[in-house]
Amino acid sequence: MVVRKMREKKSWAWWLAEPIVRAALVSTTKHDWIDGENIPATGGCIIVLNHVSHVDPLTAAQLVYDHGRLPHYLAKSGLFKNKALSAFFTAAGQIPVERLSKNAAGAFDAAVQAVRDGKCVVVYPEGTITRDPGGWPMTGKSGAARIALATGCPVIPVGQWGAQQLLAPYAKKPDLFPRKLVTMKVGTPVDLSDLEAKPRTVAVIQEATDRIMAAITALVEDVRGETAPPERFDMKKAGVRQIGNPNKPEGTT
Template sequence: MSESSAGESAVKAPREPRPFVFWLLASVVVPLVGLIAKIRISGEKLQPSGAYVLAPNHYSEVDPLIVAVAVWRLGRPPRFMAKESLFRVPVLGWALRSTGMVPVARSSSSASAKQTLSASETLVEHGRGVIVYPEGTLTRDPDMWPMRGKTGAVRLALEADIPLIPMAHWGTQAIMPRYGKLRLWPPRRPVMVRVGKPVDLSEFRGRPLTNSLLIEATTHLMNAVTALLEELRDEKAPAERWDPAVHGQKETGRLDS
């Protein structure tokens, strides 16, 4: 297992081309994130080319910036799943399309499934990676452990037959607490990022993607993400994963106190 500063994690191998728009955005975002966070990356390297799904934990609104910079410094363009409505917004839609972000439908399960299949084909065709938050929103767990996952990341990986890579990070809550305000002082707070080995989905591949199969495979994914976070936090997660439905909580949007 390797560990390096986020700025020292280059792998000398052919890499996926990173479009000009990515370089333009990175020239602004990377230095700004560097002012508020000192990112340390450990664990596995991202493959230098080829399609994959990266699944990180999620507990702060600033997480996407940290994950994006970490993925960029690992040598791959950071692409996220984004609401399809955002692609219709002037300028923003152009930027999303230009950087190869993946639209996701929320109108119906059938529309979402069709779009997932289309997205998986595009990822394979262009050898792209995509970042999908399996929890779908900020965790509802009081201690910020990963909660019950949704099946989108697993479905995408199985549809495309591509690696599903777990990731965990810890430290962003000191920069921006869950549903809190951004804290700019002191600068360069430490954030640890760990990349795991691809989740073994061999027992699920080649089988009909039923809901029960997707839920079981998602449990494997969330176990892997939680194990990485346990290593970063040096403590054990609760034996039972937090389920918002059991606690009468809504699963999307802001969590009310």
């Protein structure tokens, strides 16, 4: 793995958090970064990846950081309700989003501006930890596709596996020992060039979303050495809640 030097200016939040998070991950995980050079060294871009654990935003941040970029996440707005946490996440350049809300449009505008400003924006297209029984990527939401089509920036897919062994979905306690292997494989940019000039119809956005999810799924297949189900899990069709712990009744978290 080739580690790039950080070119971007780091805020106080990054100077504070990076050594703490890295020490925690080094003590609990081993990592295998594959084809990380596919992450652009400069310029606005979107990193899209599958979501298997509440801890994988940290391991994904480590991947992006190790390749010389500061990750800017679309983070759920609940993390910004505490004043101290809000100040920290804002200083770190994270973008609050109110999921399943009309106010999510503000996050879209902020993400588009971040990309145009040359930032590396990280998006989980599934919108939540996968509900697929086998842990495979689900159907995707349209946010990443809409940002990409609005900016024409590279969309870099990542397939990852292993973080769920450290912290299973919605588990209260991590399994710290022995250290868990987290593997992340970075793909080449998803080709959306033929869609950029087309009107932003539902069909065009869906096609872009499907291409993004297909690229992520193919990388997860490579990492796992297995074949994904022929049809991606759809939360709406399955009748499972789209946010929060799916094992608890609606109205609880």
